[in-house]
Amino acid sequence: MARPVPVPVTVRRVEPDPSITSAIGRHHSLPTAIADLVDNSVDAGARHVLIRIVQRDERAHGLMVIDDGEGMDGDRIDAAMAYARRREYGASDLGHFGIGLKAASLSQADVLLVWSRRWGSPPVGRGLERSSLDSGPMVQSFSSDDASTRLEDVDPGFPIDTGTVVEWRNVRTFLQSPDPDEQRHWLERTVEDLRTHLGLVLHRILAGARVQVRIDVVEETCPEFGASAARTVKTLDPFGYDRSGHPEYPQELRVPLADGSARATMHIWPAHGRDDIGFTLGGRSPLESQGLYVYRRDRLLQAGGWNDLVSPSRDLSFARIAVELDPVLEPHITINPEKTGVIFDAELSDGWHTTRSASGGKFAGYLDAARAGARQARRRNPRPVHVVEPGRGMTAKVAEAFEDHATYVPGEDPVDMRWRGLAADEVFRIDRDSRTIWLNSRYRTALGGSVGLANDDAQVVKTLLHLLLGGHLRGSYAGHRERRLETAWQAILLAAVQEQQRAVDRRRGSATGQGDE
Template sequence: MPRTVETAPSPKSHIKTLMRIGYTLNSAIADIIDNSIAAGSQNIDIYAPPGRKEPLISILDDGCGMDLDELTQNMRIGCKDPYAEREKGDLGRFGSGMKTASFSQARCLTVVSRKEGQPLVAARWDIDRIEEMDSWCLEVFDPAEVTQIDGLSPDFPVKCGTQLILSNLTCFDVGSHALDHDTELASRLSELRSYIALHFHRFMSGPDKRAFTINSTPIEPVDPFMTRERRYQEGPSERMRCKGGHISIKTHVLPHFKYMNAKRLEELGGADGITKNQGLYIYREKRLIIAGGWLGMKPSSQLGALARVQVDIPSSLDNDWSTDVKKASLQIPVKVKRGLKKFLADPVKRSKKVHRYRGKQEVANEFWKICEDENSQTITYQIDPDNDQLREILRNSDRETSVLLIRYLKLLAELVPINHIYEKMSERPRDVNQQNVDLSALEELIEKVIAR
């Protein structure tokens, strides 16, 4: 019988792999927030104090907390079986998120926690020490040392809760001055605020809503479907049974850009952002995982910009959907894709209808003709030669003047700034307003012609 040889990976090498799993700051903090929500937290505060020579990031919650044995177990890498059955609402999967997410952004992770009726406890992973010792040497603090931990919040929950402190940060590429750190930190926190507002928006409302803050400033939810906006359309919905549970599907059509609240439009990246992010919005236990894109099931289009399909899946489907350790991507099973496809046509069709209805309303007038050539698959905008005013002008003009006018109108039609109009309608549709055309120069020209 073959003998067995222990070949566990070197901690010094293994930790370098864990640091490079592929988190961004946004996805790393989101993974940590998942743990806070799973612990029943009602208040989650992200704190990154400015002005420090060595910046840190803290995530503080008022969840159930841990005693020393639980903390030690949860500091273990991969402390959960990814195939084990999850309780409803459990946002974890591998039991590695808190650690790998932290290691991707910092070389030092300190966790302080208190369970109700228990003393404050703390433990730390220090990558410098792991590399030096080539050992998984978890530092556990004595009770007297806990209150002296750098970055410990003075607002630490009296009853119960947990605080993660990320220090010796590796996620910033800045100089050595505190001002450099503060500038970079402010920019990153602004991006993080937008990310949390979108990906956790469903936890910020309803009877069991949580309060999220960054540096004590509340984060307001961003609804990607604009369900409370004027002219929002709710489409068909269905509950689909699949292996391991049910998924819920809902379709949405956003209001036309003209009717969108300016603040909401900006929150979703403007018209360009809305167009790019059409498609599927997949939630795992109410937490947004995929924010837009059709995942190869249909092409994006300008006319389909307002279409959204919401898909809710339980954590029990993680294995079939191949949810990754970061909970930032997944793969839709082939059978589910087939079922989903029938829901994609309706919101896209209604999105096109919203665009086309407004288009006919605005351009179908007596001055312009819209010519769609099915053979060449082209669309052109031409000055209407049957316009009564134009015919009257030509009747009252001599031959030379009429020829000059027709040549001018021909050039005018050929040189319509289509590309510029398209660009501005994509980026800033609310700013394009022909009602505000300045006609003073033309009026002055008319007066000069009359005065001859």
């Protein structure tokens, strides 16, 4: 039997160490950090938002988020820059914790600058440097003249008689490589990742025409050329199928709670819609994109995942449930600071398995229907290929092709395909402990790969190597026959790669006038 807790002799307040502020926001990615700033713009009533990546000599180093919202006066901007103050949010506001501006910005950049103008108030400007966080945030104030000048210098392509400019300088999470080709590849991928993330998490808001969000890239010395080439963020609806994959769905679900019931809508994607962008969601795998889509005030907080209600499964690939976070549900959910996931309390988790839908079905019945649909879709296609399931390194499209035309070895975890530096006589290396086939990055171009940090390149080579080598990761060690085959394949591939590199070198020599006479 546990002893009772003693009565305390004294109680005193222990102030947090100022350095705790530097830990806030560490789990932000670039897309989630920018989404947090766009949330603030939407809350400010903006009709237009421009995300601007600023380059210097073709290398990205800064970023701006510009809006035409209601703007801030001195009191409001001071509240926005404070870590220890949480403002009151309206019933439709997307803000939640009161730290998004600072945490999101300084998770990515060394310097945060905010410039704003509100009707009837002089322009204001504030600054915050990441280096000041460990000793306690030190907020800088700028003159109204400097704030006015900065606001006038910005040309987003729409009027900003009122509005706010959030500026990041020395962005640490931007690619640091001086190679122009790597910079261009990274920049294109980054812009598309931003469009995908924002199009997904804001899809209801964008579809309602409440705000237009665009992205441009400008050279620091000539920013006037940016707005004309801006790319619009388009809606990416995870429930945007043309017709349901099951005649009884979508179907409303009420999850019983002590103080009411949570609202959800169960959907089953059609098998014929697996190629739609609303299903692939920018390259997510079916295991990542199935499950719960949690909305708060039309802003998507969680895109997929089952929150331990069931285990992800390829048999649930078409199952998606929209959950509305309303006042009844809010006490039972914890939102992570990056707004990329939620945690259910025990009462809410238990309620899912006892709930009934409006038409009399159960959550378990919905899962059965989704599983049956996925199995039927697979039965329509003969699958003569028997392989280990592919993991990271394949795009969603390729992974879907494996799903459609191959059966997976039961009991085997997926095999990743990734790049790393290997010895000159290795094209690949099989790592059974980490379930990874490593490809030699020194031969990346010859293997059809691209420069940069992305791992979704060289899909033809990766697919062929997975079909060739994937079965060799079954079990914890390689037998004599497997080792002989790997040695032979290594030698053959190395000869092909070296021949390909020589051809590339000859073409480069011809282009520069240094080839054979």
